[in-house]
Amino acid sequence: MSSLDTLASQTPQELRVKLMQHFGIAKEYEKNPGMISITYYCLMYIANEGLKLQKDKQFVSNVLDYLEATKRANPNDEIIKSMATGQATIEELISVLVTETNEAEYEESKTPEQLRLLMRKHYTVGGLADILSVFGSVKDDFLTLGKIAKSRAVAIFRELKSGASNNTAAKKPPDSNTDTGAHGISSEMSSSSSAKNFHNQTGRNQDIPFDVIAQAQKLFRYANSALEHEDISTAMQSGEEALELLRPYRH
Numbered sequence: 001m002s003s004l005d006t007l008a009s010q011t012p013q014e015l016r017v018k019l020m021q022h023f024g025i026a027k028e029y030e031k032n033p034g035m036i037s038i039t040y041y042c043l044m045y046i047a048n049e050g051l052k053l054q055k056d057k058q059f060v061s062n063v064l065d066y067l068e069a070t071k072r073a074n075p076n077d078e079i080i081k082s083m084a085t086g087q088a089t090i091e092e093l094i095s096v097l098v099t100e101t102n103e104a105e106y107e108e109s110k111t112p113e114q115l116r117l118l119m120r121k122h123y124t125v126g127g128l129a130d131i132l133s134v135f136g137s138v139k140d141d142f143l144t145l146g147k148i149a150k151s152r153a154v155a156i157f158r159e160l161k162s163g164a165s166n167n168t169a170a171k172k173p174p175d176s177n178t179d180t181g182a183h184g185i186s187s188e189m190s191s192s193s194s195a196k197n198f199h200n201q202t203g204r205n206q207d208i209p210f211d212v213i214a215q216a217q218k219l220f221r222y223a224n225s226a227l228e229h230e231d232i233s234t235a236m237q238s239g240e241e242a243l244e245l246l247r248p249y250r251h
Contacts, residue, residue: 004030004039007046007063012056019046025127037079038093038128040070041086045131087135090128091142097125098145101152102218112160119156125149144234148225216242 008023026042029035043063050060074080079089104110104118129146132138138146219242226235 002027002030003066007043007059007066010056010059010062011046012050012053012059014053014055015049019049021123021127022046022130025124025131028124036070036074037077037086037089040067040074040080041090041131041134042127043067043070044134048134083135087132090132091139094125094128094132094142094145097121097128098149101125101149105152115156115160119153119160122149122153122156126153140234144222144226144231147229147231148222151225151228216245219245 004023004027008020011019011023022042022045026039026046029038029042043066047060047063047067050056050063071080079085101118101121104114104121107114110118126146126149129138129142129149132142219238223235223238223242226232226238
């Protein structure tokens with residue numbers, strides 16, 4: 001059993017469900033010596049959550065010992081040495097993973113294994129967004145990305161559990177027959193397996209560039225996910241940005 005596995009087994013019961021995801025991310029990045037800094041900040045987040053509980057001091061002490069040992073073993077790691085660099089690195093990693101998941105979501109069909117990989121990436125984005133809290137207040141953009149990623153990961157998990165591996169598009173909500181508003185447009189777009197399909201199926205506005213359709217689709221998906229979390233401000237902002245992109249092409 002690795003030291004991370006040992007620490008995970010010592011997690012207080014009250015935090016076990018919440019922190020298993022972050023232990024998983026830490027263990028994954030520990031495999032790559034060049035990414036040990038990500039593991040380091042995962043454990044820093046875990047220590048902070050343990051301190052908030054104010055119950056199992058031994059668990060927190062063991063996590064802090066791991067952090068100190070990691071720092072001693074990597075004295076020249078600038079990401080570990082500088083919190084500012086650590087924050088920038090994790091934000092960049094989140095951005096890269098979000099780009100990858102967005103591209104994967106546009107694929108028309110996915111095998112169960114591809115779905116599982118996509119789900120893990122979404123969970124990683126959500127977990128890394130949590131970890132940003134060790135640097136202070138998390139930027140709104142990353143809070144939103146984290147919420148969306150977690151929501152999508154849960155949706156994929158349910159699809160896999162139900163065996164619905166041939167259709168990864170979001171299910172259309174019951175009230176999606178409305179023709180106005182970001183929610184209605186988002187539902188129509190997400191029911192298509194890709195931005196390209198939506199573009200081809202529309203009988204008008206054939207001159208809209210594909211990249212504009214793709215960006216608008218992503219923004220509406222953000223708006224829809226924000227609504228699921230009752231984040232009205234983010235939903236409105238994302239919807240308005242998408243509409244602004246599309247407005248020049250309206251006939």
